[in-house]
Amino acid sequence: MIAPKRSIFRRGRLAPILAASAVVAMLGLAYASVPLYRMFCAATGYEGTPRVADGASATTGKRVLRVRFDANVGNNLPWDFEPEQTQIDLRTGKTATVFFKVTNRTDKPMTAHAVYNVGPGSIGGYFNKISCFCFTDQTLAAHETAEMPVVFYLDPALEQDESMNGVDEVWLSYTFYQAKGSDAVAAAKTDADKPKL
Structure with a gap:
Protein backbone atom coordinates (compact mmCIF):
# COMPACT_ATOMS: atom_id res chain seq x y z
CA MET A 1 0.00 0.00 0.00
CA GLY A 45 10.85 35.20 -50.06
CA TYR A 46 7.48 34.22 -48.59
CA GLU A 47 4.81 36.95 -48.53
CA GLY A 48 6.82 39.11 -50.95
CA THR A 49 9.79 39.51 -48.63
CA PRO A 50 12.98 40.06 -50.66
CA ARG A 51 15.87 37.75 -49.92
CA VAL A 52 19.19 39.02 -48.57
CA ALA A 53 22.10 38.01 -50.82
CA ASP A 54 25.81 37.83 -49.98
CA GLY A 55 26.85 39.09 -53.42
CA ALA A 56 26.02 39.40 -57.09
CA SER A 57 24.42 36.62 -59.12
CA ALA A 58 26.82 34.12 -60.71
CA THR A 59 24.68 33.93 -63.87
CA THR A 60 22.76 36.27 -66.14
CA GLY A 61 19.34 35.35 -67.50
CA LYS A 62 17.45 36.29 -70.64
CA ARG A 63 14.32 38.01 -69.35
CA VAL A 64 14.06 41.75 -68.73
CA LEU A 65 11.54 42.94 -66.16
CA ARG A 66 10.48 46.45 -65.28
CA VAL A 67 11.10 47.28 -61.61
CA ARG A 68 9.05 50.18 -60.19
CA PHE A 69 9.96 51.99 -56.97
CA ASP A 70 7.62 53.40 -54.32
CA ALA A 71 8.50 55.48 -51.24
CA ASN A 72 6.27 56.46 -48.29
CA VAL A 73 6.55 57.80 -44.75
CA GLY A 74 4.47 56.69 -41.80
CA ASN A 75 2.23 58.95 -39.77
CA ASN A 76 3.99 61.50 -37.54
CA LEU A 77 7.34 61.23 -39.37
CA PRO A 78 8.15 64.66 -40.83
CA TRP A 79 10.49 63.37 -43.56
CA ASP A 80 10.35 63.68 -47.34
CA PHE A 81 11.22 60.40 -49.07
CA GLU A 82 11.25 59.53 -52.78
CA PRO A 83 13.06 57.35 -55.32
CA GLU A 84 15.49 59.22 -57.57
CA GLN A 85 14.06 57.24 -60.48
CA THR A 86 10.61 55.70 -60.53
CA GLN A 87 11.51 52.60 -62.58
CA ILE A 88 14.24 50.67 -64.36
CA ASP A 89 14.30 47.79 -66.83
CA LEU A 90 16.51 45.02 -65.45
CA ARG A 91 17.78 41.75 -66.94
CA THR A 92 17.65 38.82 -64.52
CA GLY A 93 21.00 38.19 -62.88
CA LYS A 94 22.27 41.75 -63.48
CA THR A 95 23.00 43.84 -60.39
CA ALA A 96 21.32 47.25 -60.13
CA THR A 97 21.96 50.15 -57.77
CA VAL A 98 19.19 52.69 -57.25
CA PHE A 99 19.03 55.65 -54.89
CA PHE A 100 16.31 57.06 -52.68
CA LYS A 101 16.42 60.66 -51.44
CA VAL A 102 15.32 61.41 -47.89
CA THR A 103 15.12 64.72 -46.01
CA ASN A 104 14.49 65.42 -42.33
CA ARG A 105 12.25 68.53 -42.28
CA THR A 106 12.57 69.10 -38.51
CA ASP A 107 14.89 71.24 -36.38
CA LYS A 108 16.24 68.20 -34.55
CA PRO A 109 17.92 64.89 -35.42
CA MET A 110 15.53 61.99 -35.97
CA THR A 111 15.94 58.24 -36.39
CA ALA A 112 13.69 56.09 -38.56
CA HIS A 113 13.56 52.56 -39.90
CA ALA A 114 12.41 51.57 -43.40
CA VAL A 115 10.06 48.62 -43.85
CA TYR A 116 10.00 47.11 -47.33
CA ASN A 117 8.08 44.74 -49.55
CA VAL A 118 7.98 43.64 -53.18
CA GLY A 119 5.13 42.66 -55.44
CA PRO A 120 3.66 40.62 -56.79
CA GLY A 121 4.12 38.20 -53.89
CA SER A 122 5.52 35.51 -56.18
CA ILE A 123 8.63 37.62 -56.91
CA GLY A 124 9.77 37.66 -53.26
CA GLY A 125 11.90 34.52 -53.55
CA TYR A 126 13.69 35.92 -56.61
CA PHE A 127 14.26 39.52 -55.46
CA ASN A 128 17.72 39.52 -53.85
CA LYS A 129 19.03 42.53 -51.93
CA ILE A 130 22.80 42.79 -51.53
CA SER A 131 22.81 46.12 -49.68
CA CYS A 132 19.98 48.29 -48.37
CA PHE A 133 19.42 51.26 -46.06
CA CYS A 134 16.49 49.24 -44.70
CA PHE A 135 18.80 46.80 -42.92
CA THR A 136 19.53 49.33 -40.12
CA ASP A 137 18.01 52.43 -38.49
CA GLN A 138 18.81 55.71 -40.25
CA THR A 139 19.50 58.94 -38.35
CA LEU A 140 19.32 62.30 -40.08
CA ALA A 141 20.43 65.61 -38.56
CA ALA A 142 18.10 68.60 -38.55
CA HIS A 143 17.20 69.51 -42.17
CA GLU A 144 19.68 66.94 -43.49
CA THR A 145 19.16 65.36 -46.92
CA ALA A 146 20.76 62.03 -47.80
CA GLU A 147 20.89 59.68 -50.77
CA MET A 148 20.38 56.07 -49.73
CA PRO A 149 21.32 53.24 -52.10
CA VAL A 150 19.75 49.84 -52.65
CA VAL A 151 21.78 47.16 -54.47
CA PHE A 152 19.80 44.18 -55.77
CA TYR A 153 19.24 41.68 -58.57
CA LEU A 154 16.46 39.44 -59.83
CA ASP A 155 17.43 35.77 -59.64
CA PRO A 156 17.55 34.16 -63.11
CA ALA A 157 15.88 31.09 -61.55
CA LEU A 158 12.57 32.97 -61.91
CA GLU A 159 12.71 32.08 -65.62
CA GLN A 160 12.07 28.42 -64.71
CA ASP A 161 9.06 29.24 -62.51
CA GLU A 162 5.80 28.93 -64.45
CA SER A 163 4.03 31.28 -62.03
CA MET A 164 6.41 34.04 -63.21
CA ASN A 165 5.66 33.56 -66.95
CA GLY A 166 3.12 36.38 -67.15
CA VAL A 167 4.97 38.75 -64.82
CA ASP A 168 6.73 41.56 -66.70
CA GLU A 169 6.64 44.21 -63.98
CA VAL A 170 7.50 44.12 -60.27
CA TRP A 171 7.67 46.79 -57.60
CA LEU A 172 9.81 47.54 -54.58
CA SER A 173 8.10 49.61 -51.89
CA TYR A 174 9.49 51.26 -48.75
CA THR A 175 7.85 53.02 -45.84
CA PHE A 176 9.91 54.89 -43.23
CA TYR A 177 8.60 54.84 -39.66
CA GLN A 178 9.98 56.77 -36.72
CA ALA A 179 12.18 54.46 -34.67
CA LYS A 180 11.18 53.74 -31.08
CA GLY A 181 13.02 56.10 -28.76
CA SER A 182 13.93 58.43 -31.64
CA ASP A 183 13.14 61.52 -29.56
CA ALA A 184 15.51 60.28 -26.82
CA VAL A 185 18.25 59.69 -29.43
CA ALA A 186 17.65 63.15 -30.88
CA ALA A 187 17.87 64.77 -27.43
CA ALA A 188 21.09 62.92 -26.61
CA LYS A 189 22.69 63.98 -29.91
CA THR A 190 21.59 67.57 -29.43
CA ASP A 191 23.05 67.61 -25.88
CA ALA A 192 26.31 66.07 -27.19
CA ASP A 193 26.63 68.88 -29.74
CA LYS A 194 26.36 71.62 -27.10
CA PRO A 195 29.67 73.23 -26.10
CA LYS A 196 31.06 72.20 -22.72
CA LEU A 197 31.45 75.08 -20.22
Missing part, protein backbone atom coordinates in the same frame (compact mmCIF):
# COMPACT_ATOMS: atom_id res chain seq x y z
CA ILE A 2 2.92 2.39 0.58
CA ALA A 3 4.11 2.17 -3.05
CA PRO A 4 0.79 3.32 -4.53
CA LYS A 5 0.67 6.28 -2.10
CA ARG A 6 4.18 7.37 -3.18
CA SER A 7 3.17 7.01 -6.83
CA ILE A 8 0.06 9.17 -6.29
CA PHE A 9 2.14 11.65 -4.31
CA ARG A 10 4.69 11.87 -7.13
CA ARG A 11 1.95 12.28 -9.73
CA GLY A 12 0.37 15.00 -7.63
CA ARG A 13 3.63 16.97 -7.61
CA LEU A 14 4.40 16.22 -11.25
CA ALA A 15 1.18 17.64 -12.75
CA PRO A 16 1.74 21.28 -11.64
CA ILE A 17 5.36 21.10 -12.78
CA LEU A 18 4.31 19.81 -16.22
CA ALA A 19 1.59 22.45 -16.48
CA ALA A 20 4.00 25.26 -15.55
CA SER A 21 6.56 23.91 -18.04
CA ALA A 22 3.94 23.86 -20.79
CA VAL A 23 2.97 27.49 -20.05
CA VAL A 24 6.62 28.62 -20.11
CA ALA A 25 7.22 26.74 -23.39
CA MET A 26 4.14 28.30 -24.99
CA LEU A 27 5.19 31.81 -23.90
CA GLY A 28 8.67 31.18 -25.30
CA LEU A 29 7.20 30.08 -28.63
CA ALA A 30 4.94 33.14 -28.73
CA TYR A 31 7.90 35.50 -28.25
CA ALA A 32 10.08 33.56 -30.73
CA SER A 33 7.40 33.28 -33.43
CA VAL A 34 7.80 36.81 -34.83
CA PRO A 35 11.61 36.68 -35.30
CA LEU A 36 11.37 33.11 -36.60
CA TYR A 37 8.66 34.14 -39.08
CA ARG A 38 10.80 37.08 -40.27
CA MET A 39 13.81 34.79 -40.73
CA PHE A 40 11.65 32.32 -42.68
CA CYS A 41 10.30 35.08 -44.94
CA ALA A 42 13.77 36.52 -45.57
CA ALA A 43 15.17 33.09 -46.42
CA THR A 44 12.34 31.98 -48.69
Whole structure:
Protein backbone atom coordinates (compact mmCIF):
# COMPACT_ATOMS: atom_id res chain seq x y z
CA MET A 1 0.00 0.00 0.00
CA ILE A 2 2.92 2.39 0.58
CA ALA A 3 4.11 2.17 -3.05
CA PRO A 4 0.79 3.32 -4.53
CA LYS A 5 0.67 6.28 -2.10
CA ARG A 6 4.18 7.37 -3.18
CA SER A 7 3.17 7.01 -6.83
CA ILE A 8 0.06 9.17 -6.29
CA PHE A 9 2.14 11.65 -4.31
CA ARG A 10 4.69 11.87 -7.13
CA ARG A 11 1.95 12.28 -9.73
CA GLY A 12 0.37 15.00 -7.63
CA ARG A 13 3.63 16.97 -7.61
CA LEU A 14 4.40 16.22 -11.25
CA ALA A 15 1.18 17.64 -12.75
CA PRO A 16 1.74 21.28 -11.64
CA ILE A 17 5.36 21.10 -12.78
CA LEU A 18 4.31 19.81 -16.22
CA ALA A 19 1.59 22.45 -16.48
CA ALA A 20 4.00 25.26 -15.55
CA SER A 21 6.56 23.91 -18.04
CA ALA A 22 3.94 23.86 -20.79
CA VAL A 23 2.97 27.49 -20.05
CA VAL A 24 6.62 28.62 -20.11
CA ALA A 25 7.22 26.74 -23.39
CA MET A 26 4.14 28.30 -24.99
CA LEU A 27 5.19 31.81 -23.90
CA GLY A 28 8.67 31.18 -25.30
CA LEU A 29 7.20 30.08 -28.63
CA ALA A 30 4.94 33.14 -28.73
CA TYR A 31 7.90 35.50 -28.25
CA ALA A 32 10.08 33.56 -30.73
CA SER A 33 7.40 33.28 -33.43
CA VAL A 34 7.80 36.81 -34.83
CA PRO A 35 11.61 36.68 -35.30
CA LEU A 36 11.37 33.11 -36.60
CA TYR A 37 8.66 34.14 -39.08
CA ARG A 38 10.80 37.08 -40.27
CA MET A 39 13.81 34.79 -40.73
CA PHE A 40 11.65 32.32 -42.68
CA CYS A 41 10.30 35.08 -44.94
CA ALA A 42 13.77 36.52 -45.57
CA ALA A 43 15.17 33.09 -46.42
CA THR A 44 12.34 31.98 -48.69
CA GLY A 45 10.85 35.20 -50.06
CA TYR A 46 7.48 34.22 -48.59
CA GLU A 47 4.81 36.95 -48.53
CA GLY A 48 6.82 39.11 -50.95
CA THR A 49 9.79 39.51 -48.63
CA PRO A 50 12.98 40.06 -50.66
CA ARG A 51 15.87 37.75 -49.92
CA VAL A 52 19.19 39.02 -48.57
CA ALA A 53 22.10 38.01 -50.82
CA ASP A 54 25.81 37.83 -49.98
CA GLY A 55 26.85 39.09 -53.42
CA ALA A 56 26.02 39.40 -57.09
CA SER A 57 24.42 36.62 -59.12
CA ALA A 58 26.82 34.12 -60.71
CA THR A 59 24.68 33.93 -63.87
CA THR A 60 22.76 36.27 -66.14
CA GLY A 61 19.34 35.35 -67.50
CA LYS A 62 17.45 36.29 -70.64
CA ARG A 63 14.32 38.01 -69.35
CA VAL A 64 14.06 41.75 -68.73
CA LEU A 65 11.54 42.94 -66.16
CA ARG A 66 10.48 46.45 -65.28
CA VAL A 67 11.10 47.28 -61.61
CA ARG A 68 9.05 50.18 -60.19
CA PHE A 69 9.96 51.99 -56.97
CA ASP A 70 7.62 53.40 -54.32
CA ALA A 71 8.50 55.48 -51.24
CA ASN A 72 6.27 56.46 -48.29
CA VAL A 73 6.55 57.80 -44.75
CA GLY A 74 4.47 56.69 -41.80
CA ASN A 75 2.23 58.95 -39.77
CA ASN A 76 3.99 61.50 -37.54
CA LEU A 77 7.34 61.23 -39.37
CA PRO A 78 8.15 64.66 -40.83
CA TRP A 79 10.49 63.37 -43.56
CA ASP A 80 10.35 63.68 -47.34
CA PHE A 81 11.22 60.40 -49.07
CA GLU A 82 11.25 59.53 -52.78
CA PRO A 83 13.06 57.35 -55.32
CA GLU A 84 15.49 59.22 -57.57
CA GLN A 85 14.06 57.24 -60.48
CA THR A 86 10.61 55.70 -60.53
CA GLN A 87 11.51 52.60 -62.58
CA ILE A 88 14.24 50.67 -64.36
CA ASP A 89 14.30 47.79 -66.83
CA LEU A 90 16.51 45.02 -65.45
CA ARG A 91 17.78 41.75 -66.94
CA THR A 92 17.65 38.82 -64.52
CA GLY A 93 21.00 38.19 -62.88
CA LYS A 94 22.27 41.75 -63.48
CA THR A 95 23.00 43.84 -60.39
CA ALA A 96 21.32 47.25 -60.13
CA THR A 97 21.96 50.15 -57.77
CA VAL A 98 19.19 52.69 -57.25
CA PHE A 99 19.03 55.65 -54.89
CA PHE A 100 16.31 57.06 -52.68
CA LYS A 101 16.42 60.66 -51.44
CA VAL A 102 15.32 61.41 -47.89
CA THR A 103 15.12 64.72 -46.01
CA ASN A 104 14.49 65.42 -42.33
CA ARG A 105 12.25 68.53 -42.28
CA THR A 106 12.57 69.10 -38.51
CA ASP A 107 14.89 71.24 -36.38
CA LYS A 108 16.24 68.20 -34.55
CA PRO A 109 17.92 64.89 -35.42
CA MET A 110 15.53 61.99 -35.97
CA THR A 111 15.94 58.24 -36.39
CA ALA A 112 13.69 56.09 -38.56
CA HIS A 113 13.56 52.56 -39.90
CA ALA A 114 12.41 51.57 -43.40
CA VAL A 115 10.06 48.62 -43.85
CA TYR A 116 10.00 47.11 -47.33
CA ASN A 117 8.08 44.74 -49.55
CA VAL A 118 7.98 43.64 -53.18
CA GLY A 119 5.13 42.66 -55.44
CA PRO A 120 3.66 40.62 -56.79
CA GLY A 121 4.12 38.20 -53.89
CA SER A 122 5.52 35.51 -56.18
CA ILE A 123 8.63 37.62 -56.91
CA GLY A 124 9.77 37.66 -53.26
CA GLY A 125 11.90 34.52 -53.55
CA TYR A 126 13.69 35.92 -56.61
CA PHE A 127 14.26 39.52 -55.46
CA ASN A 128 17.72 39.52 -53.85
CA LYS A 129 19.03 42.53 -51.93
CA ILE A 130 22.80 42.79 -51.53
CA SER A 131 22.81 46.12 -49.68
CA CYS A 132 19.98 48.29 -48.37
CA PHE A 133 19.42 51.26 -46.06
CA CYS A 134 16.49 49.24 -44.70
CA PHE A 135 18.80 46.80 -42.92
CA THR A 136 19.53 49.33 -40.12
CA ASP A 137 18.01 52.43 -38.49
CA GLN A 138 18.81 55.71 -40.25
CA THR A 139 19.50 58.94 -38.35
CA LEU A 140 19.32 62.30 -40.08
CA ALA A 141 20.43 65.61 -38.56
CA ALA A 142 18.10 68.60 -38.55
CA HIS A 143 17.20 69.51 -42.17
CA GLU A 144 19.68 66.94 -43.49
CA THR A 145 19.16 65.36 -46.92
CA ALA A 146 20.76 62.03 -47.80
CA GLU A 147 20.89 59.68 -50.77
CA MET A 148 20.38 56.07 -49.73
CA PRO A 149 21.32 53.24 -52.10
CA VAL A 150 19.75 49.84 -52.65
CA VAL A 151 21.78 47.16 -54.47
CA PHE A 152 19.80 44.18 -55.77
CA TYR A 153 19.24 41.68 -58.57
CA LEU A 154 16.46 39.44 -59.83
CA ASP A 155 17.43 35.77 -59.64
CA PRO A 156 17.55 34.16 -63.11
CA ALA A 157 15.88 31.09 -61.55
CA LEU A 158 12.57 32.97 -61.91
CA GLU A 159 12.71 32.08 -65.62
CA GLN A 160 12.07 28.42 -64.71
CA ASP A 161 9.06 29.24 -62.51
CA GLU A 162 5.80 28.93 -64.45
CA SER A 163 4.03 31.28 -62.03
CA MET A 164 6.41 34.04 -63.21
CA ASN A 165 5.66 33.56 -66.95
CA GLY A 166 3.12 36.38 -67.15
CA VAL A 167 4.97 38.75 -64.82
CA ASP A 168 6.73 41.56 -66.70
CA GLU A 169 6.64 44.21 -63.98
CA VAL A 170 7.50 44.12 -60.27
CA TRP A 171 7.67 46.79 -57.60
CA LEU A 172 9.81 47.54 -54.58
CA SER A 173 8.10 49.61 -51.89
CA TYR A 174 9.49 51.26 -48.75
CA THR A 175 7.85 53.02 -45.84
CA PHE A 176 9.91 54.89 -43.23
CA TYR A 177 8.60 54.84 -39.66
CA GLN A 178 9.98 56.77 -36.72
CA ALA A 179 12.18 54.46 -34.67
CA LYS A 180 11.18 53.74 -31.08
CA GLY A 181 13.02 56.10 -28.76
CA SER A 182 13.93 58.43 -31.64
CA ASP A 183 13.14 61.52 -29.56
CA ALA A 184 15.51 60.28 -26.82
CA VAL A 185 18.25 59.69 -29.43
CA ALA A 186 17.65 63.15 -30.88
CA ALA A 187 17.87 64.77 -27.43
CA ALA A 188 21.09 62.92 -26.61
CA LYS A 189 22.69 63.98 -29.91
CA THR A 190 21.59 67.57 -29.43
CA ASP A 191 23.05 67.61 -25.88
CA ALA A 192 26.31 66.07 -27.19
CA ASP A 193 26.63 68.88 -29.74
CA LYS A 194 26.36 71.62 -27.10
CA PRO A 195 29.67 73.23 -26.10
CA LYS A 196 31.06 72.20 -22.72
CA LEU A 197 31.45 75.08 -20.22
